[in-house]
Amino acid sequence: MKVIVPPLKSQGIKTKFVPWIFELVKTINPKGKWIEPFLGTGVVAFNSGFPKAILNDVNPHIITFYKGILDGTITPQIVKKFLEEEGKKLSRANENGYEYYKIVRTRFNKNHSPLDFLFLSRTGFNGMMRFSQKGDWNIPFCKKPNRFAPAYVTKITNQVRKIQSVLKRDWVFHNTGFEKIIPMATKDDILYCDPPYFGRYVDYYNGWTEKDEELLYALLASTPAKFILSTWHHNNYRENDMIKKFWNKFTIITKDHFYHSGGKIENRNSIVEALVFNFDAESMAKHNHSVMPKIINNQLNIFMPGEDSFIKQRPLVSR
Numbered sequence: 664m665k666v667i668v669p670p671l672k673s674q675g676i677k678t679k680f681v682p683w684i685f686e687l688v689k690t691i692n693p694k695g696k697w698i699e700p701f702l703g704t705g706v707v708a709f710n711s712g713f714p715k716a717i718l719n720d721v722n723p724h725i726i727t728f729y730k731g732i733l734d735g736t737i738t739p740q741i742v743k744k745f746l747e748e749e750g751k752k753l754s755r756a757n758e759n760g761y762e763y764y765k766i767v768r769t770r771f772n773k774n775h776s777p778l779d780f781l782f783l784s785r786t787g788f789n790g791m792m793r794f795s796q797k798g799d800w801n802i803p804f805c806k807k808p809n810r811f812a813p814a815y816v817t818k819i820t821n822q823v824r825k826i827q828s829v830l831k832r833d834w835v836f837h838n839t840g841f842e843k844i845i846p847m848a849t850k851d852d853i854l855y856c857d858p859p860y861f862g863r864y865v866d867y868y869n870g871w872t873e874k875d876e877e878l879l880y881a882l883l884a885s886t887p888a889k890f891i892l893s894t895w896h897h898n899n900y901r902e903n904d905m906i907k908k909f910w911n912k913f914t915i916i917t918k919d920h921f922y923h924s925g926g927k928i929e930n931r932n933s934i935v936e937a938l939v940f941n942f943d944a945e946s947m948a949k950h951n952h953s954v955m956p957k958i959i960n961n962q963l964n965i966f967m968p969g970e971d972s973f974i975k976q977r978p979l980v981s982r
Contacts (some may be wrong), residue, residue: 664681664682664685664710664917666678666681666682667704667706667709667825667826667829668707668822668825669704669706669709669782669783669822670784670785670786670819670822670823670826670828671704671705671725671780671784671792672704672727672740672784672785672790672792673703673704673784673790673791673792674789674790674792675703675708675860675895675901676703676706676780676790677706677791677857678706679910680707680893680918680919680920681706681707681710682954683918683938684707684855684893684938685710686890687889687891687944687947688711688750688853688915689851689939690887690942690944690947691944692944693851693852693853693889694851694865695715695849695850695851695852695853695888696713696715696717696848696849696851696852696853697711697715697716697852697853697855698716698717698844698845698847698848698852698853698854698855698888699714699716699717699718699719699854699856699857700716700719700841700845700854700856700858701719701720701721701856701857701858701859702718702719702720702725702729702840702846703720703725703827703857704725704884705718705725705729707855707857708834708855709825709826709829709830711855712829712832714831715831715833715834716831716833716834717757717835717837717844717847718834718835718836718837718879719836719837719838719839719841719844720757720836720838721839721840721841721868722792722794722838722855722868722907723775724780724837725819726836726838727775727777727780727838727931728777728780728781728838729826729830729836730836731777732826732827732830733830733834733836734834734871736822737777737778737823738827739820739821739823739824739827739910741778742777742778742781742819742820742823743816743817743820744856745781745782746751746781746782746816746819746820747811747816749763749767749832749891750809750811750812750816752808753786753808753809753810753811754808754809754811756808758811759806759808759850760804760806760807760808760810761804761806764786764804765804766787767779767782767783768783768800771783771800772798772799772845772903776831777806781819783802785798785800785810785811785819785979786804786805786807786810786892786903787800787803787804788804788806794868795979796969797893798868799913811971824873829895835963837940841856841858841879841882842878844880845879845881845882845883845886846886848886848887848890849887849888850887850888851888851890852888853888853889853890854883854886854889854890854891855890855891855893856873856879856883856890856893857873857892858876858879858892859871859891859892860895860903861873861875861876861894861904861905861906862901862905862970863865863902873896873905875929876905876908876909876910880909880910883941884912888943889940889941889942890940890941891912891938891939892910892938892939892940893936893937893938894906894936894937895934895935895936895937896908896915896917896934896935896936896937897934897935898933898934898935899933903937906937909911910939912936913939913941914939914941914943914944915937915938915939916937916938916941916944916947916948916950917935917936917938917949917950917951918935918936918937918938918950918951919933919934919935919936919951920933920934920935920936935949935950
């Protein structure tokens with residue numbers, strides 16, 4: 664499966680998991696709508712191919728950006744011209760580009776331009792998307808003044824063009840809480856939920872508490888639709904307590920993954936991802952722990968002396 668990659672970047676993007684997710688979707692072949700209460704970058708939705716969809720995110724800038732592509736106010740040509748012009752200003756700015764990054768950041772925090780949002784998404788440190796309590800962009804510069812080289816601008820432009828080609832008129836966008844979206848689902852629909860991961864990194868728009876997880880569980884436990892939930896299962900340091908508390912009541916399959924994000928050691932580690940769902944899928948492998956390639960990272964070995972590798976798999980939690 665060739666995965667369509669969206670123009671917006673964010674840590675935790677599910678690009679590598681798209682084939683796995685849709686392998687699971689194909690086991691039930693749903694006939695209704697595709698519904699995502701937590702759209703994020705949109706990578707899963709844009710690969711779904713469903714003629715009808717309900718797409719939601721609590722972050723208004725994500726929804727505004729993709730609605731702009733859908734209604735034609737944001738086009739590949741507009742994006743190309745914008746990034747070429749802004750890229751030149753970035754490359755010529757003082758402080759190794761940081762001076763102009765601050766100008767765009769200030770401008771976005773005032774006017775909330777979707778094009779500025781795209782610019783910040785592609786120039787923020789480590790592909791992160793984070794907002795302050797005031798709703799302001801809150802990510803430092805990636806320190807690459809020549810970020811928007813011609814090849815990079817072409818890449819982003821082509822990504823916008825691809826999203827433009829897959830968006831459908833019967834896809835409806837919302838900017839509200841997940842608790843208002845999940846009840847819209849009927850028995851023929853499929854819900855895909857990728858909420859902020861409890862106990863891991865969140866931002867102002869994506870704060871997440873145990874009460875949120877409990878509400879999500881209650882809504883999914885009672886939905887007439889089929890659902891798939893993405894979450895984390897465990898890593899080398901700890902287990903996701905929400906698996907035992909809520910999600911073990913459903914079917915779970917897992918896959919190894921490696922994140923290299925953020926400044927904390929625990930965020931630079933292997934992690935076991937999980938798909939939780941409420942239907943039978945006997946053809947799906949339960950987990951792939953034994954087939955993950957060995958990855959060596961010298962930086963992490965500094966913090967974990969005496970280990971041949973920082974990957975030290977633990978058995979699955981009983982469920």
